[in-house]
Amino acid sequence: MLSPQSRMLARLLSLALVLSAPLPTWSNPHGHLGRNAEPEIAPRNTVYSNSSWTYYNVGLGACGVINVASDFVVALNINQYGSGYPGPNCFKQISMTYNGKTTTATITDECVTCSDEGLDLSVGLFEFFAPLDAGLIHGTWSFV
Numbered sequence: 480m481l482s483p484q485s486r487m488l489a490r491l492l493s494l495a496l497v498l499s500a501p502l503p504t505w506s507n508p509h510g511h512l513g514r515n516a517e518p519e520i521a522p523r524n525t526v527y528s529n530s531s532w533t534y535y536n537v538g539l540g541a542c543g544v545i546n547v548a549s550d551f552v553v554a555l556n557i558n559q560y561g562s563g564y565p566g567p568n569c570f571k572q573i574s575m576t577y578n579g580k581t582t583t584a585t586i587t588d589e590c591v592t593c594s595d596e597g598l599d600l601s602v603g604l605f606e607f608f609a610p611l612d613a614g615l616i617h618g619t620w621s622f623v
Contacts, residue, residue: 524621527620535554536602541587542587548601551583552586552604553585553588554590555588555598570587572623577617577618582604584600584601
């Protein structure tokens with residue numbers, strides 16, 4: 480499990496990499512060079528079990544909206560997020576369950592470091608399920 484300082488350093492390095500991208504990349508700020516795969520389009524009844532969940536400090540997400548820590552929002556893993564702006568799964572609702580607690584959240588960002596089917600949760604959403612010092616939890620989610 481990464482310490483909060485290590486997570487922050489990784490995010491800063493990722494940001495530096497994004498900011499150093501050539502100018503043409505910014506014409507479609509959420510496009511992905513060299514990736515032609517379409518996002519996974521799952522039927523509503525597909526349930527993703529034992530999904531890895533981490534948390535992050537939200538702000539302006541890849542879907543183009545600004546969120547605050549208390550919003551119940553998630554960043555969707557890169558394979559399911561898809562390409563284009565906004566991504567095809569932007570603003571979709573998901574149902575999430577962990578340790579007997581269930582809630583809904585909205586997809587507003589993309590998580591390039593999340594594992595397949597993984598999610599990065601806003602701080603407020605993560606704290607709904609577990610204390611931040613847990614760092615990583617595994618839950619179940621599905622599109623609503």
